[in-house]
Amino acid sequence: MASMGAVLLTLTLTGADGGGPTGQTGQAEAPRRSFTAPMLGLPSGAEYRCTVSEILEPSCGVWWGGSPHEGDVAQLEEAAGRRMDIVYTWRGIDQAQVPGERERRLVAEGRFVHTNIEARRFTRPGHPDVSYRSILAGEFDGVLRDQARAVAALEAPYFLTFDHEADANKRYNKRGTPQEFTRAWRHIVDLYEEEGADNAIWVWNVTGWRDNLDRLPGLWPGNEYVDWISWEAYNMTGCDLMPGWDHVDSFEDALRPAYEWIQNEGPKHGIDPAKPVMIGEMGTTFIGARETLEWYADVPRVLPEYERIRAVKVWDSKVSEGCDFRLGVNRYAQQGFEMAGRDPYVNMPDRVRRLVEYAHRD
Numbered sequence: 357m358a359s360m361g362a363v364l365l366t367l368t369l370t371g372a373d374g375g376g377p378t379g380q381t382g383q384a385e386a387p388r389r390s391f392t393a394p395m396l397g398l399p400s401g402a403e404y405r406c407t408v409s410e411i412l413e414p415s416c417g418v419w420w421g422g423s424p425h426e427g428d429v430a431q432l433e434e435a436a437g438r439r440m441d442i443v444y445t446w447r448g449i450d451q452a453q454v455p456g457e458r459e460r461r462l463v464a465e466g467r468f469v470h471t472n473i474e475a476r477r478f479t480r481p482g483h484p485d486v487s488y489r490s491i492l493a494g495e496f497d498g499v500l501r502d503q504a505r506a507v508a509a510l511e512a513p514y515f516l517t518f519d520h521e522a523d524a525n526k527r528y529n530k531r532g533t534p535q536e537f538t539r540a541w542r543h544i545v546d547l548y549e550e551e552g553a554d555n556a557i558w559v560w561n562v563t564g565w566r567d568n569l570d571r572l573p574g575l576w577p578g579n580e581y582v583d584w585i586s587w588e589a590y591n592m593t594g595c596d597l598m599p600g601w602d603h604v605d606s607f608e609d610a611l612r613p614a615y616e617w618i619q620n621e622g623p624k625h626g627i628d629p630a631k632p633v634m635i636g637e638m639g640t641t642f643i644g645a646r647e648t649l650e651w652y653a654d655v656p657r658v659l660p661e662y663e664r665i666r667a668v669k670v671w672d673s674k675v676s677e678g679c680d681f682r683l684g685v686n687r688y689a690q691q692g693f694e695m696a697g698r699d700p701y702v703n704m705p706d707r708v709r710r711l712v713e714y715a716h717r718d
Contacts, residue, residue: 357545357558357583406708411557411583412468412513413632418659419468419667420702423637425674425682427458429467432672435683437694441704442468442515444636444669448478449486449518452502455510463512466709470515470559470636470669473503473544475531488532488540500544504551513555513712517586518544520561520636522575523568534574541577561586561636564614572617573625584634585627587614590671591640591651596678604643607651608658611635615662634667639681645688652692656699668702 406416421442424432429443443462447454459469475491476483490496507514518541521527522534532540541560548556562572564587576582589610592598619629640651659665670693674680683690696702 357549357554357556357581406705408708408712410513411632412515412712413584413666414704414708416708417700417704418665418702419704420697421468421470421667422670422672425672425684429462431684432670435672435690435693436670436697438697438703440467442470442667442669445469445471446474447471448474448476448483449491449496450477450479450499452499453506454503455506455514460510463510463514468513468515470517470634472517472520472561475519475540485531488536491540492536492543497547500547501551504548504553504556507548507556508551508553510555513557514553515557515559515584515634516548517559517561517636520586521563521588523562523565523571528568528571534571537575538577542581545577545581557583559584559586559634559636561634562614564588564611566613569613569617569621572627576625576627579626579628579631582631584667585618585631586634586636587611588671589635589638591643592679593643594641594678595675597676598679604647606658607638607640607655608661610638611658611662611665615664619664629664631664632666633662633664634669635665636669637671638668639671640689641679641681642686642689648686648688649692649695652689653695655696656701659701 406414408414412419419441420438421440421444422432422436423444423446424440427445429440433439445455445459445462447456454471454473455463455469459471462469474483475486475488477486486496507516519527519531519537522537528534531537545556545558558581560577560582562568562575589607591605591607591610592601593604595601615633618627618633622629638655640648642648643651655668659668670683671681672683674682680686681689683693
């Protein structure tokens with residue numbers, strides 16, 4: 357597991373010659389590398405300061421990303437009018453090729469990748485469930501070690517989740533008990549560490565729904581096994597899979613319950629509220645032309661009010677006929693998301709990306 361933010365890579369540039377990265381939190385000092393203003397795309401005499409931790413937590417804004425419909429990142433980026441910082445991908449625990457060709461290409465093109473490793477057999481028709489007990493018994497250890505070695509070989513930071521939404525009704529106590537989930541999580545992280553995948557950044561993802569919050573303590577793997585905390589921010593008005601959803605939740609309405617629970621109740625259950633937060637999925641069904649546009653366009657206004665949120669990913673997919681979140685089929689959603697993506701708060705400067713790139717070369 358990537359160290360828990362123990363090292364901060366701090367970039368301060370002053371004057372034509374630039375400066376150098378310096379940083380520390382507590383006892384650890386950051387790796388040092390010489391930077392100049394032109395190297396990082398800054399004009400001569402510019403001043404800029406930002407920090408990016410080993411687990412990719414930025415201090416100067418929010419990473420912007422998404423889960424593209426049918427894996428088509430080009431289509432999502434065309435609708436968004438910009439490149440995604442993070443792309444969400446989905447794999448099974450029985451797949452040795454993690455990252456696969458697609459993920460490696462995304463990394464090579466300069467994007468971060470977040471892969472959910474589902475407790476399901478993706479190599480079999482229907483993707484049948486896998487029990488946590490079988491994972492703990494070592495049935496998938498060989499595959500997991502292959503995955504870990506492949507991640508390590510990337511020599512680039514890589515976000516990983518095991519079995520997202522373990523608190524959801526369709527998963528909770530279905531593949532095993534909460535205790536077995538946490539033990540399986542720790543088992544997987546330990547295997548990755550044994551194989552040298554120090555660039556793996558572990559993202560604990562739950563639904564974040566108010567009715568599921570009391571399930572979270574039992575699903576927490578422990579601070580030393582989690583780098584980022586993640587949940588979702590949806591409005592599902594009119595969704596045929598949610599017949600009781602007859603109201604409209606704003607983006608802020610959707611993210612607030614879990615945020616407040618982590619900050620206020622999390623420490624009572626051993627959850628560190630200082631960990632960075634990723635809104636792993638977000639989006640709204642169609643709620644009217646102006647309302648849909650404004651739902652997305654309002655996201656950047658909300659984010660600075662919740663300082664632990666450091667990444668957001670849109671869910672650009674269709675769940676069912678009556679529950680469609682694809683930006684490309686709703687011009688109001690597309691326009692709102694495009695407007696949001698132009699906000700400086702969710703546009704990490706290229707010079708910050710280069711800081712990450714250069715730091716991980718050392």
